[in-house]
Amino acid sequence: MTAQAQTIGIAGAGAWGTALANAAAIAGNDVVLWMRSPEHAAALAQPRATDRCLPGVRLHARTRPTAALADLASAHAVLLVTPAQTTREMAAALGVVLPAATPLVLCAKGIERDSRAFLCDVVETVRPGAPIGVLSGPSFADDVARGLPTAVTLACRDAALAEALATALSGPTLRVYHRTDLRGVEIGGAAKNVLAIACGAVAGKGLGESAKAALIARGFAELLRFARAYGGEAETLMGLSGLGDLVLTCSSAHSRNFAFGQRLGQGMSVTDAAGGKLVEGAATASALVALAKAKNVDMPIAEAVEQVLSGAWSLDQAVDALMNRPVKSEH
Numbered sequence: 001m002t003a004q005a006q007t008i009g010i011a012g013a014g015a016w017g018t019a020l021a022n023a024a025a026i027a028g029n030d031v032v033l034w035m036r037s038p039e040h041a042a043a044l045a046q047p048r049a050t051d052r053c054l055p056g057v058r059l060h061a062r063t064r065p066t067a068a069l070a071d072l073a074s075a076h077a078v079l080l081v082t083p084a085q086t087t088r089e090m091a092a093a094l095g096v097v098l099p100a101a102t103p104l105v106l107c108a109k110g111i112e113r114d115s116r117a118f119l120c121d122v123v124e125t126v127r128p129g130a131p132i133g134v135l136s137g138p139s140f141a142d143d144v145a146r147g148l149p150t151a152v153t154l155a156c157r158d159a160a161l162a163e164a165l166a167t168a169l170s171g172p173t174l175r176v177y178h179r180t181d182l183r184g185v186e187i188g189g190a191a192k193n194v195l196a197i198a199c200g201a202v203a204g205k206g207l208g209e210s211a212k213a214a215l216i217a218r219g220f221a222e223l224l225r226f227a228r229a230y231g232g233e234a235e236t237l238m239g240l241s242g243l244g245d246l247v248l249t250c251s252s253a254h255s256r257n258f259a260f261g262q263r264l265g266q267g268m269s270v271t272d273a274a275g276g277k278l279v280e281g282a283a284t285a286s287a288l289v290a291l292a293k294a295k296n297v298d299m300p301i302a303e304a305v306e307q308v309l310s311g312a313w314s315l316d317q318a319v320d321a322l323m324n325r326p327v328k329s330e331h
């Protein structure tokens, strides 16, 4: 990768994939945007078509929609922007069409539920030796698509590749920082979604702003402990992809994870509260808690979320459990 115009491939044309496609095009790249539905691709290719996930947003002229995965083969790098739980199947399908040297940048936020594997490890199993990146940070797709100023982090183990990708994707409204701490960046994005469900539940139950602030601060302590145990760097977690995204997602009903928690807090069932939307924290909670237990990492908030989602605890029981833990030193 160089700082010259690149072809960026994007696999997944939901809200985030489409927003990133336009941002990459505005940054001066040619973009190939893959989606699984040929009808969706044909509709988006029509002049003046607007996106179904981002009302009113049109694809940039340099973004070409397609339903043929092989069209991504010539991209200098591909961003994978489908839900976390589809990472294995998507990486395998991409492995067939992409040259082994093409970097794959993971943009989903989660942990594989069944295997409890980090998404980078999933991709490494499926495409051994191929370059991997993770892009994460506080960024609502609508904000990015509307050209509001946004900053995110992109990590690759190879510092030069991380810098080249960050340079290629940065534009007038999207600023991409780079790091080499792949693990730290992916943990921040995956864990904050689970904690945001707790913050939403606090809001939905009307437990007050003080409780929400306490959850953010104590949630951050959990996130940091977990990341350290799994090799993430504390500095990464204090940055955009950790604290930054935790604060955004825990503060806004625009977040699907927060809104899901809010509806739980208002008394809706786990099944109804998702409202047909992607709630990554709900899919990741059990794997996060199992991984924490495997390394004796104390994550009481994440555990409370998991207990509520599994039906073992009511929300009242979760609040009681968190408030009645033994008094301890704050760290």
Ligand SMILES: NC(=O)C1=CN([C@@H]2O[C@H](COP(=O)(O)OP(=O)(O)OC[C@H]3O[C@@H](n4cnc5c(N)ncnc54)[C@H](OP(=O)(O)O)[C@@H]3O)[C@@H](O)[C@H]2O)C=CC1
Pocket (backbone or CB within 6 Å): 012, 013, 014, 015, 016, 017, 035, 036, 037, 053, 081, 082, 083, 084, 086, 090, 107, 108, 109, 110, 139, 140, 141, 142, 278, 280
């Ligand atoms: N939205 C946001 O603000 C942000 C989202 N993210 C992350 O990005 C990821 C995607 O989120 P987002 O774009 O919002 O989600 P959406 O629900 O808007 O879109 C998901 C996309 O993935 C496609 N998809 C679903 N399942 C499969 C599959 N099995 N194979 C291929 N394609 C599939 C869907 O296709 P179809 O339309 O055909 O169903 C859809 O285009 C999540 O992990 C999220 O956490 C990160 C930062 C910001």
Ligand SMILES: O=C(CO)COP(=O)(O)O
Pocket (backbone or CB within 6 Å): 109, 137, 138, 139, 140, 193, 196, 245, 248, 249, 254, 255, 256, 257, 258, 278, 280
């Ligand atoms: O990750 C996001 C913002 O950074 C989007 O969060 P939600 O998936 O909760 O909407």
